[in-house]
Amino acid sequence: MPAVRMLQHVVGQLLLGPACGCRTSALPARSLGASPWQIPANANFHSASFSETDRPRVLITGGLGQLGVGLANFLRKRFGKDNVILSDIRKPPDHIFQSGPCIYSDILDYKNLREIVVNNGITWLFHYSALLSAVGEANVSLAKAVNITGLHNVLDVAVEHGLRLFVPSTIGAFGPTSPRDPTPDLCVQRPRTIYGVSKVHAELMGEYYHHRYGLDFRCLRYPGIISADSQPGGGTTDYAVQIFHDAVKNGKFECNLKPSTRLPMMYIDDCLRATLEVMEAPAESLSMRTYNINAMSFTPEELAQEVHKHIPEFQITYNVDSARQAIADGWPVSLDDSNARKDWKWKHDFDLPELVTTMLNFHGSDTRIAQAN
Ligand SMILES: NC(=O)C1=CN([C@@H]2O[C@H](COP(=O)(O)OP(=O)(O)OC[C@H]3O[C@@H](n4cnc5c(N)ncnc54)[C@H](O)[C@@H]3O)[C@@H](O)[C@H]2O)C=CC1
């Protein structure tokens, strides 16, 4: 037996003990080969290793996309500015660079990722790097690399260093053969995009690492997220963000989905709060590791009608993108999130009217409801 494999075998055997019960705490081969000295004695359940009063040291991957900067701001209010590190392969604009720690990290570079975790004493990792549904279909090989190989790196680093790991999944993890209205947590998942396939893979790998190695993996299936101060990164639900920019700037919007396409959506404040709530939930309250979360569902037509109440001259036209429409047609209409509501008391705050008022206020529109309403 070659020396490295023999070492892995010996360390693996040492870690397999009767106290482990049905869990096996031997770590993945890469972890053992890389740093056997860092394997905690209580590798069964890593999250138990820091007390409730400790502030986590947080790393966000892919943090310069639509959601990451908002997440960093939110977590910094809770845990302190210097305890939350944003990372991405992109160069941050000045105001983000000035607002707190922000570093380069390519999730495809395993050693770089490990170095960041070690050097900064990271305890929680939010893994946001991904190629979304529409851009993923346009570049399948890059989506495979970032969404699958990158995830493997993150999982291995997380288990090796006992991190609590959050990976967002999506409504895109379901497909045309899933029940669509509402879509339960556990049902057929046969998505037809590389994005969806990679997210089902992430859900299953995270849950597997949880059961096999005790990784404290937590995952939410996000609806389409609507944010005011950040641009979406190439998804099918992007229209529901762009409509506000165009309504305020030009008074009109050309939508790339059909008027009747109903999809689950959520305002970013609800999304970020749900993310922190599930990360802070006591492990014993979680009956599962991947939860649906739901807020509202609407069609482009209904969204336009709501915008119209604030901007009476607003006009919407349709120029359907067949690739995006095909993706949307296979996605849920709404998610059944009763498990999240029961286990960790999830509750959304924003429905369609509050969403539209908030978005238009942010964009500086005069949001007086039209007299005619
Ligand atoms: N925005 C939404 O509506 C939804 C988002 N999600 C999930 O939430 C997460 C964040 O989403 P967004 O911020 O919208 O995505 P985004 O597409 O706006 O940002 C993704 C970021 O990943 C970075 N990235 C790409 N390759 C990388 C690499 N090799 N190493 C490190 N970073 C890399 C990109 O530079 C980008 O800043 C994703 O995992 C996405 O699947 C899930 C459902 C809905």
Ligand SMILES: CC(=O)[C@H](N)C(=O)O
């Ligand atoms: C719902 C998502 O995951 C994302 N916004 C996309 O449309 O790809």
